[in-house]
Amino acid sequence: MSNLSSPVLPQHIAIIMDGNRRWAKKRLMPAAVGHAAGAQRVRDIVKMCAELGIAQLSLFAFSTENWKRPEDEVSSLMNLFMIYLKKEIHSMNSNGVRLKVLGDTSRFSAPLQALIAMAEEKTAGNQAITLNVCANYGGRWDMVQATKAWQRAHPDLPLDALTEESLAPYLSTADAPEVDLLVRTGGESRISNFMLWQAAYAEMFFCEDLWPDFTEEKLQQAIQWFSKRDRRFGSSAPL
Helix, strand or coil: CCCCCCCCCCCEEEEECCCHHHHHHHCCCCHHHHHHHHHHHHHHHHHHHHHHCCCEEEEEEEEHHHHHCCHHHHHHHHHHHHHHHHHHHHHHHHCCEEEEEECCHHHCCHHHHHHHHHHHHHCCCCCCEEEEEEEEECHHHHHHHHHHHHHHHCCCCCHHHCCHHHHHHHCCCCCCCCCCEEEECCCCCCCCCCCCCCCCCCEEEECCCCHHHCCHHHHHHHHHHHHCCCCCCCCCCCC
């Protein structure tokens, strides 16, 4: 892997990991095989981001809409998530990866919830990179739960007191910078209810590669593309 020539790095990369099922279908394999191949790809991308000095990496693993998929596929995804949590703890600690699972985890089984809590606790002190695995997550859900949390914290304040600045600390990504670069694999050009608030000013990189085929070199390409963007954040002149 060659070094990036530009010093301009995104501090928060978010990735919609699309194409696992199509990857498997092309190979006449069940969807579960594609998801397993995608999970293996995660390790390589996380390691690369940690080495580059990316502070935050958010991966869209399971959306609030994914419950609509066939029951056997959802079950295999949950099992894969459990296997990943058990298997990757040592690797995450070795590479300084702090794991956070963002989303409504209350719908998951008790064993999976316990594994999530254990993995978050065991990696809490790591500082090389924060890996946000977004599971049973949706951007709309995030904003609604944040609003409810703000209201619970300020029961005596009227709704008129709610501002963007006061709501932000209640989002699931309260301790993370906003998304700089949003990547979607799989050839689709939409963000599918992912980090709607956090990606308001993100640069969006869409590519044809199916997620299991998304290499470190492809991520390099996305970061190089990002480094050349003229990010104005609504102003009329370059910053």
